Amino acid sequence: MPFNPFEEKPIPIEMTYMDWKTMYPRPYNKETTDPYTKCRIVLMNGTEFEAQWFSRNFSRHCPDNDLRRQLAMMRRTEQQQQKRISCLKPKDETILEHTITYEQLAVDLTARLAQKETDCDVRSTMNFALLEDFDHLYRYSNLLEMEYNRDAKKLVGGYTEIMPARPTIAEHRCPKDSINRYIINKKTSILTQLQVNIITAAEQQTMNYYMNVAPLYCKSDHGRRLYQEIGMIEEQHVSEYESLKDTRVTWLEDLLMHEYTECYLYYSCMQSECDPYIRCIWEDCLTQEICHLHMAKDMLRKYERKDWQQIIPCGTFPELLILGPNIEYVRRMIAKTTGNTRQEEDIVSLNSLKKGNEFFVYQQIVNHDVRSVASHNVIDRHICAFGKDYRYQTAEHPVALLRSRTCDNVTLARIPCETPEKLSVAGKTSDCDDNSNPCDCGCS
Ligand SMILES: [Fe+2]
Ligand SMILES: [Fe+2]
Ligand SMILES: [Fe+2]
Ligand SMILES: [Fe+2]
Numbered sequence: 001m002p003f004n005p006f007e008e009k010p011i012p013i014e015m016t017y018m019d020w021k022t023m024y025p026r027p028y029n030k031e032t033t034d035p036y037t038k039c040r041i042v043l044m045n046g047t048e049f050e051a052q053w054f055s056r057n058f059s060r061h062c063p064d065n066d067l068r069r070q071l072a073m074m075r076r077t078e079q080q081q082q083k084r085i086s087c088l089k090p091k092d093e094t095i096l097e098h099t100i101t102y103e104q105l106a107v108d109l110t111a112r113l114a115q116k117e118t119d120c121d122v123r124s125t126m127n128f129a130l131l132e133d134f135d136h137l138y139r140y141s142n143l144l145e146m147e148y149n150r151d152a153k154k155l156v157g158g159y160t161e162i163m164p165a166r167p168t169i170a171e172h173r174c175p176k177d178s179i180n181r182y183i184i185n186k187k188t189s190i191l192t193q194l195q196v197n198i199i200t201a202a203e204q205q206t207m208n209y210y211m212n213v214a215p216l217y218c219k220s221d222h223g224r225r226l227y228q229e230i231g232m233i234e235e236q237h238v239s240e241y242e243s244l245k246d247t248r249v250t251w252l253e254d255l256l257m258h259e260y261t262e263c264y265l266y267y268s269c270m271q272s273e274c275d276p277y278i279r280c281i282w283e284d285c286l287t288q289e290i291c292h293l294h295m296a297k298d299m300l301r302k303y304e305r306k307d308w309q310q311i312i313p314c315g316t317f318p319e320l321l322i323l324g325p326n327i328e329y330v331r332r333m334i335a336k337t338t339g340n341t342r343q344e345e346d347i348v349s350l351n352s353l354k355k356g357n358e359f360f361v362y363q364q365i366v367n368h369d370v371r372s373v374a375s376h377n378v379i380d381r382h383i384c385a386f387g388k389d390y391r392y393q394t395a396e397h398p399v400a401l402l403r404s405r406t407c408d409n410v411t412l413a414r415i416p417c418e419t420p421e422k423l424s425v426a427g428k429t430s431d432c433d434d435n436s437n438p439c440d441c442g443c444s
Helices: 035-060 065-086 095-116 120-148 152-156 190-213 221-242 251-272 276-304 327-337 358-367 374-386
Strands: 340-343 346-349
Touching: 035 065, 035 095, 035 190, 035 251, 035 276, 065 276, 095 120, 095 152, 095 190, 095 327, 120 152, 120 190, 120 221, 120 327, 120 346, 120 374, 190 221, 190 251, 221 374, 251 276
Parallel strands: none
Antiparallel strands: 340 346
């Protein structure tokens, strides 16, 4: 059924506020809950973080106290929603187990969005980061078995494979190579705008999470180092994604789009949720977001004399976001693009970089001593303790150089002569043929 949140009757803002009992939910069971329910919880917690910080920054840049009071009214709900959703995580779920959900979400959310994406730049950005989060899942899963004797396959439900992709050690690039060309909203589909907002918030939350938990991880120093290292990649991912957003929209236009994104996500969660208790929470949140959306629409009218249709021409939701497995798609991406890196706005083959490129300079600064790189050490230590690395594969690894279970590859996508050209189908068109949707850019 098509759904247009602008056609819904909103409840008053005061009715969106919750009492303490409602705000503290019954946590999920970490052993029996569907992995994608856990992923949706991580996703919506991240979405509420974004709602919170967007509103705060808007308020800090806004001279009108009437408008700031309205923002404060809305922001209170966002804060309560975040509290309610984040406490669905049970007390007995460790930081590391929760991290596995963060990276599974990063993989399966990115893969789903990329397959639906029609803007080539946006899709390439997603496919590029997809392989990196996929590799993070592998590194953390090795730590999980080593330090908690837990099998990550069980946590991801066997829906997401766990094996190396572009090795984390190769992901550290010069920061200037993390800025993309921004989209022009007026020329871009509403689905692309939604997807950019969604992935930016999700990656930002992963960055926030690692920023907070690195020092709280109490099991070992190398665990804390791993959070530090992977946290640096999440920082890159946020730069890559947020730089896609149209930089020329006004704060109120952006507020409308934020609320529309929240409505779209809660509606998508509601439609796909298998846990009836959590489905009710998504329903409540959707009702609250419809109120916010209408407030944002009224503020845009009042302060900028614009109709919501100037920003969102048709309010009916595009195809919903339904999380699920993407094993074959991810395998194809690994086979074709593991050897890619970035140069300014472009995704390029590692072999195309000239000697002395900033990538090599930055790599030399951070990785000159490979034995001090946590993402490599975690695999090395696992091999020492168990005789081989931890993996969950449904078939042979698509890249021959990443098949060894007893030697961690630290040169692929980092050292040109160790990176076969066939693993770098680079450039804008590299992944277009893997997409069921036609490209907007006419590249194919
Ligand atoms: Fe919200
Ligand atoms: Fe990641
Ligand atoms: Fe990421
Ligand atoms: Fe909201």
